[in-house]
Amino acid sequence: MSKTKEFEERAKRYFGKEVTDRDRAIFEGGITLGAIYHQFVGTPISRDATVVSALEKAIEKTMSLQPYIERVEVKIDTSEMRQSSHPYDYGEVGGRNLSVKLVSKYGKARVYMKMFFVPELNYPLMFIEKIEEES
Amino acid sequence: MSKTKEFEERAKRYFGKEVTDRDRAIFEGGITLGAIYHQFVGTPISRDATVVSALEKAIEKTMSLQPYIERVEVKIDTSEMRQSSHPYDYGEVGGRNLSVKLVSKYGKARVYMKMFFVPELNYPLMFIEKIEEES
Amino acid sequence: MSKTKEFEERAKRYFGKEVTDRDRAIFEGGITLGAIYHQFVGTPISRDATVVSALEKAIEKTMSLQPYIERVEVKIDTSEMRQSSHPYDYGEVGGRNLSVKLVSKYGKARVYMKMFFVPELNYPLMFIEKIEEES
Amino acid sequence: MSKTKEFEERAKRYFGKEVTDRDRAIFEGGITLGAIYHQFVGTPISRDATVVSALEKAIEKTMSLQPYIERVEVKIDTSEMRQSSHPYDYGEVGGRNLSVKLVSKYGKARVYMKMFFVPELNYPLMFIEKIEEES
Numbered sequence: 001m002s003k004t005k006e007f008e009e010r011a012k013r014y015f016g017k018e019v020t021d022r023d024r025a026i027f028e029g030g031i032t033l034g035a036i037y038h039q040f041v042g043t044p045i046s047r048d049a050t051v052v053s054a055l056e057k058a059i060e061k062t063m064s065l066q067p068y069i070e071r072v073e074v075k076i077d078t079s080e081m082r083q084s085s086h087p088y089d090y091g092e093v094g095g096r097n098l099s100v101k102l103v104s105k106y107g108k109a110r111v112y113m114k115m116f117f118v119p120e121l122n123y124p125l126m127f128i129e130k131i132e133e134e135s
Numbered sequence: 136m137s138k139t140k141e142f143e144e145r146a147k148r149y150f151g152k153e154v155t156d157r158d159r160a161i162f163e164g165g166i167t168l169g170a171i172y173h174q175f176v177g178t179p180i181s182r183d184a185t186v187v188s189a190l191e192k193a194i195e196k197t198m199s200l201q202p203y204i205e206r207v208e209v210k211i212d213t214s215e216m217r218q219s220s221h222p223y224d225y226g227e228v229g230g231r232n233l234s235v236k237l238v239s240k241y242g243k244a245r246v247y248m249k250m251f252f253v254p255e256l257n258y259p260l261m262f263i264e265k266i267e268e269e270s
Numbered sequence: 271m272s273k274t275k276e277f278e279e280r281a282k283r284y285f286g287k288e289v290t291d292r293d294r295a296i297f298e299g300g301i302t303l304g305a306i307y308h309q310f311v312g313t314p315i316s317r318d319a320t321v322v323s324a325l326e327k328a329i330e331k332t333m334s335l336q337p338y339i340e341r342v343e344v345k346i347d348t349s350e351m352r353q354s355s356h357p358y359d360y361g362e363v364g365g366r367n368l369s370v371k372l373v374s375k376y377g378k379a380r381v382y383m384k385m386f387f388v389p390e391l392n393y394p395l396m397f398i399e400k401i402e403e404e405s
Numbered sequence: 406m407s408k409t410k411e412f413e414e415r416a417k418r419y420f421g422k423e424v425t426d427r428d429r430a431i432f433e434g435g436i437t438l439g440a441i442y443h444q445f446v447g448t449p450i451s452r453d454a455t456v457v458s459a460l461e462k463a464i465e466k467t468m469s470l471q472p473y474i475e476r477v478e479v480k481i482d483t484s485e486m487r488q489s490s491h492p493y494d495y496g497e498v499g500g501r502n503l504s505v506k507l508v509s510k511y512g513k514a515r516v517y518m519k520m521f522f523v524p525e526l527n528y529p530l531m532f533i534e535k536i537e538e539e540s
Contacts, residue, residue: 007491010255014262023161027248027263030165038174039448041312041362044470051466058463061456065449067492086412087472088393092311094364113162120145123358127149128162142356174313176447176497179335186331193328196321200314202357221277222337223528227446229499258493280525284532293431297518297533300435309443383432390415396436397419398428 021107022133028068029104029113033126036063036074036100037115043093047078055093070110073101095124108134156242157268163203164239164248168261171198171209171235172250178228182213190228205245208236230259243269291377292403298338299374299383303396306333306344306370307385313363317348325363340380343371365394378404426512427538433473434509434518438531441468441479441505442520448498452483460498475515478506500529513539 015024040059045052056074064072077097082089091097099116112130117123150159175194180187191209199207212232217224226232234251247265252258285294310329315322326344334342347367352359361367369386382400387393420429445464450457461479469477482502487494496502504521517535522528 004491007256007493011253011258011260011262011493014249014253014260014264016263016265018266019263023157023263023266026158026161027165027261030162031169031261034166034169034171035173036169038170038312039445042308043444044467046470051470054459054463054466058459061459062449065451065456065495086409088391088395088412088416090470092365095362114149118146118149121142121358123146125146125149125358126162126166127146128151128154128158129149130151131153131158139356142358146358173447174310177443178309179332181335186335189324189328189331193324196324197314200316200321200360221274223277223281223526223530225335227500230497256493260493277526281523281528281530281532284519284523284530284534286533286535288536289533292428293533293536296428296431297435297531300432301439301531304436304439304441305443306439308440388416388419391412393416395416395419396432397416398421398424398432399419400421401423401428 021109022111022131024106025068025104025109025111026128026131028066028106029102029111029128030126032063032066032069032072032104033100033102033113033115035066036072036102037095037098037124037126039063040093040098041095044090045076045078045081045093045097046090047081052076052078068104068106069102070105071101071103075099098124156244157246157266159241160203160239160244160246161263161266163201163241164237164246164263165261167198167201167204167207167239168235168237168248168250170201171207171237172230172233172259172261174198175228175233176230179225180211180213180216180228180232181225182216187211187213203239203241204237205240206236206238210234233259291379292381292401294376295338295374295379295381296398296401298336298376299372299381299398300396302333302336302339302342302374303370303372303383303385305336306342306372307365307368307394307396309333310363310368311365314360315346315348315351315363315367316360317351322346322348338374338376339372340375341371341373345369368394426514427516427536429511430473430509430514430516431533431536433471433511434507434516434533435531437468437471437474437477437509438505438507438518438520440471441477442500442503442529442531444468445498445503446500449495450481450483450486450498450502451495452486457481457483473509473511474507475510476506476508480504503529 059074115126194209245267250261380402385396464479515537520531
């Protein structure tokens with residue numbers, strides 16, 4: 001048994017026996033969505049595209065390290081911010097401007113999740129868009 | 136239909152049709168576990184029990200506000216910290232001292248989750264301990 | 271020389287020789303103001319007074335551990351939040367609702383700082399209200 | 406009077422009259438040092454240079470937006486991390502691996518600050534290296 005396999009087996013023993021691949025993929029994806037929001041909310045941003053794209057890329061690359069995360073795409077919308085004209089004129093990452101697409105995969109299950117601000121709910125909703133299970 | 140019910144129905148439309156109560160309970164619990172870690176890691180702590188219990192209580196109360204979270208219990212272990220004797224001698228919340236028990240509930244499913252530092256994995260493992268589904 | 275004294279002397283060697291007590295008190299207070307904001311922004315809150323006062327107290331107690339911080343007072347204003355009526359109806363700590371009073375002291379200097387949302391600047395301003403120096 | 410100038414004058418009124426350019430430069434730099442640490446501590450990292458340099462760059466670019474910050478340089482040391490071999494094998498930003506150089510400037514004062522882990526203090530020390538004042 002490879003070292004990786006062995007390690008994963010050991011971690012698995014902490015989970016209830018009833019926990020399926022589908023449960024795990026959802027669990028790991030949910031953790032990472034919550035992590036992204038609460039790690040990066042409050043980070044300063046401006047309309048400068050090089051600032052925002054550097055941050056988007058950093059979030060994608062660092063949060064893809066989380067266990068069983070296959071893909072992370074981040075978009076920060078600065079369209080409603082004004083152009084900086086004085087030292088206090090910048091914004092910050094928050095529920096209204098942060099969008100995330102995330103794919104988690106565990107064993108035979110792959111889950112597609114999203115987060116974005118939903119005006120009709122007035123809330124940055126995190127949701128499961130699709131669950132795929134190999135038979 | 137009550138306003139709450141109506142609101143929840145609207146949010147539900149964003150989720151894939153295949154998403155079950157069990158999936159939702161796992162998803163919402165996972166989000167909150169990830170949120171707790173990444174919100175509070177780095178917070179200063181000391182061996183003073185009034186400091187630590189104030190923080191534990193604040194994490195429990197604030198993170199219980201997250202959707203579909205029924206219970207949150209937090210324990211921060213300061214036993215390996217020294218007694219403060221100089222201005223730089225304090226610690227911070229991190230994967231090695233933070234333990235969380237969490238129960239999420241959505242519709243007919245209730246999920247028990249935990250997070251604590253697992254020495255054999257050298258990792259603060261988040262895991263699903265038990266899933267209950269009413270029939 | 272006491273252990274505390276010795277330790278502080280060692281830390282002091284890293285600072286430029288031109289750095290005065292006044293400079294240090296300002297520096298340490300500024301660090302803690304920035305720390306408070308970026309540590310706790312994004313934390314869920316509701317109108318429930320027991321939730322908010324638990325969080326205020328936790329911020330005060332933990333952030334008072336930072337070096338040379340004599341006093342921290344935190345107020346989170348939830349007056350503009352609605353009463354919770356559905357699972358997504360809660361708020362979060364942010365620049366618009368967080369107020370902080372902080373006193374730092376180093377040697378002969380004591381500095382009074384504040385942070386609160388200033389409508390005319392549309393910004394959560396951090397500022398130095400008063401500097402006292404013993405002669 | 407330009408809009409920027411006007412805005413800065415308005416913000417300045419909140420500060421005590423005794424607050425000098427030097428005080429302000431120190432204050433603003435301290436805020437940003439505290440902000441960097443508490444915003445990014447806990448972010449996942451690995452030995453992969455593209456991950457770490459993306460994060461370093463994002464911290465530099467976003468935190469340079471803070472008022473009166475002239476330059477931010479960030480280095481995250483991953484030399485003591487192992488190469489990833491299983492899903493839980495990654496690290497996170499913390500006091501032991503994060504180094505920051507920062508220059509703040511207000512009016513006639515420019516201040517050079519640093520943060521890095523000091524083994525003899527067993528602490529990620531933030532300090533003022535040099536203060537320059539134009540006469």
